Amino acid sequence: MDPLLTIKNLSVDFITESSTVTALKNISFSVTRNEIVALVGESGSGKSVTAFSVLQLLPSPPAKYASGEILFSAGGNTVTDLLRLKQQEMQHIRGNRIAMIFQEPMTSLNPVLTSGEQVTEAILQHKKISFAEAQKQTITWFEKVKLPDPAAVFSRYPHQLSGGQKQRVMIAMAMCCEPSLLICDEPTTALDVTVQKTILQLIKELQQQTGMGVIFITHDLGVVAEIADRAIVMYKGEIVEQGMVKIIFSSSQHPYTKALLACRPVNHQRGKRLPVVSDFLEEMKPEAEKPKSEAGSQNPLATGSEKAHLASDLSPQTSDLKPQPSVLLCVQHLSVWFPVKKPMFGKAVSFTKAVDDISFDVYKGETLGLVGESGCGKTTLGRTLLRLIEPTRGKIIYNGIDLTHKKREDLLPLRKEIQIVFQDPYSSLNPRITIGSAIAEPMKVHGLYTTAAQRKNKVVELLEKVNLQADHFNRYPHEFSGGQRQRIVIARALALNPSFIVCDESVSALDVSVQAQVLNLLNDLKKEFGFTVIFISHDLSVVRYISDRIMVMNKGKVIETGPADEVYFNPQSDYTKQLIASVPKGMVTA
Numbered sequence: 001m002d003p004l005l006t007i008k009n010l011s012v013d014f015i016t017e018s019s020t021v022t023a024l025k026n027i028s029f030s031v032t033r034n035e036i037v038a039l040v041g042e043s044g045s046g047k048s049v050t051a052f053s054v055l056q057l058l059p060s061p062p063a064k065y066a067s068g069e070i071l072f073s074a075g076g077n078t079v080t081d082l083l084r085l086k087q088q089e090m091q092h093i094r095g096n097r098i099a100m101i102f103q104e105p106m107t108s109l110n111p112v113l114t115s116g117e118q119v120t121e122a123i124l125q126h127k128k129i130s131f132a133e134a135q136k137q138t139i140t141w142f143e144k145v146k147l148p149d150p151a152a153v154f155s156r157y158p159h160q161l162s163g164g165q166k167q168r169v170m171i172a173m174a175m176c177c178e179p180s181l182l183i184c185d186e187p188t189t190a191l192d193v194t195v196q197k198t199i200l201q202l203i204k205e206l207q208q209q210t211g212m213g214v215i216f217i218t219h220d221l222g223v224v225a226e227i228a229d230r231a232i233v234m235y236k237g238e239i240v241e242q243g244m245v246k247i248i249f250s251s252s253q254h255p256y257t258k259a260l261l262a263c264r265p266v267n268h269q270r271g272k273r274l275p276v277v278s279d280f281l282e283e284m285k286p287e288a289e290k291p292k293s294e295a296g297s298q299n300p301l302a303t304g305s306e307k308a309h310l311a312s313d314l315s316p317q318t319s320d321l322k323p324q325p326s327v328l329l330c331v332q333h334l335s336v337w338f339p340v341k342k343p344m345f346g347k348a349v350s351f352t353k354a355v356d357d358i359s360f361d362v363y364k365g366e367t368l369g370l371v372g373e374s375g376c377g378k379t380t381l382g383r384t385l386l387r388l389i390e391p392t393r394g395k396i397i398y399n400g401i402d403l404t405h406k407k408r409e410d411l412l413p414l415r416k417e418i419q420i421v422f423q424d425p426y427s428s429l430n431p432r433i434t435i436g437s438a439i440a441e442p443m444k445v446h447g448l449y450t451t452a453a454q455r456k457n458k459v460v461e462l463l464e465k466v467n468l469q470a471d472h473f474n475r476y477p478h479e480f481s482g483g484q485r486q487r488i489v490i491a492r493a494l495a496l497n498p499s500f501i502v503c504d505e506s507v508s509a510l511d512v513s514v515q516a517q518v519l520n521l522l523n524d525l526k527k528e529f530g531f532t533v534i535f536i537s538h539d540l541s542v543v544r545y546i547s548d549r550i551m552v553m554n555k556g557k558v559i560e561t562g563p564a565d566e567v568y569f570n571p572q573s574d575y576t577k578q579l580i581a582s583v584p585k586g587m588v589t590a
Helices: 047-054 087-093 115-126 131-144 150-154 163-175 193-210 221-227 245-251 255-262 277-284 304-314 378-385 408-415 435-445 452-465 482-494 512-529 540-546 564-569 574-581
Strands: 003-015 020-032 036-040 063-072 098-101 181-185 213-218 230-235 238-244 327-341 350-363 367-371 393-398 418-421 500-504 532-537 549-554 557-563
Touching: 003 047, 003 213, 020 047, 020 063, 020 213, 020 238, 036 047, 036 221, 047 063, 047 181, 047 213, 098 163, 115 131, 115 150, 115 163, 131 150, 131 163, 163 193, 181 193, 193 213, 193 221, 193 574, 213 221, 221 245, 230 245, 230 255, 238 245, 238 255, 255 277, 255 512, 327 378, 350 378, 350 532, 350 557, 367 378, 367 540, 378 418, 378 500, 378 532, 408 418, 418 482, 435 452, 435 482, 452 482, 482 512, 512 532, 512 540, 532 540, 540 549, 540 564, 540 574, 549 564, 549 574, 557 564, 557 574
Parallel strands: 036 213, 036 230, 098 181, 181 213, 367 532, 367 549, 418 500, 500 532
Antiparallel strands: 003 020, 003 063, 230 238, 327 350, 327 393, 549 557
């Protein structure tokens, strides 16, 4: 079959006043009709630069197409080099012949236009039909992407839709002109596993119905196994391996591909140290550059005996023990209700029950995993435990102290004991102060250490514990990667030496390789400092890996609790079974 898209020897540079960075280095691949090709790799590997190059969406300057061709043949008769087209000609291609679904629908959708207006606009841009007919086609596409009550969604603004619904609107907008090629840029990264599964199934169904070609960009090889026919693995702007998905999974050749497969928690026993990319990439180095055997003895992948010893050494001490009777946190009949309908005068008559009559204990030294879909109440529960959200009723008893009705000023001494790591580290760090100042600030507030020099020494010590460097002290948040920022907020949470930490979706948006590093780090620090953790996530494979016990939430209630492996491998409730079935398992490599 003739290729729909052929990329030949494409190189892209980003040129600044001080340097030139090569983002793509002579990459070549093709996509045929009726085929899904996955581009796989970490952030910075060049996946999105490749996709944006196809549609000429890279700003120039600083981007420069140093070499190569991008040949597109929509109907199979004529071939066009997209890099040679003028912007006016590209506007006819974009959204019409080649469409794109972006990673973050909230920033891709216009907040001041309704969902229906935005899709209607896209149809009118490329089709010579009436406004009424365009509206009718929009509602038809909303039906095809399985949005509930399409006519109502047409009139809703993006902020009135859930994450999964916004992503469906984006798919409808991309598909409405029936493109020959669809580019999906990480369309499911931040979604719940159940929503992710439905979105993947939807894209696959639409692709089979229309026969279009699809480029699917992701960092998760588990997702690739669910949807793709072929996989192209990228590392530092180069293609290091490509082939049929089954072959890539069963007999990958490149160390980087092996690393991406190996570092997924679903492939490992609970508590064992996860392999990281750097370990595998040692294989790529010439023999002269590899560390001596003495230096390599710390490598968890060096030998089977060393791996077993290190895994045993770094396993959480409570991983295979029953919970100890010493209770650190006791939650009794806790409810958090938010008013929905409230008359001008008088009490609210309708409520959203985000947390509804929940009771549970957390034992000293354990990691309790809290899992459920978006909207189930897990983040509300986590923040309420710290009194960042006020409870409607119930009790929160920490170390024998009832926190429920304490005044804000009386809670200040206890803030040292209880910390939180938020989901988005970038929004939880002040962009105008250095990360050293951000970590030192809670020490200053609580009167720890007498001088700024002492606080700085402690911050440097914490930075090194989370595998950052002393010279990072004076850098700002935007100068770090997502994984590094997550380490920074973990260091800040540890600054007061707390006994209890709530981790709220702290690895959900990270690459699988960076996620492995952060999970290893949490296990290491937990063993060193002995703190207790509530680990909130929608991904049951991650929760099973790191937790001693798992508590499953749905619609504000706890529906199942038990030891991690028991809940994961022998779930009792239908809801838990559904969550586990939605985890992209691919081909287990452990």
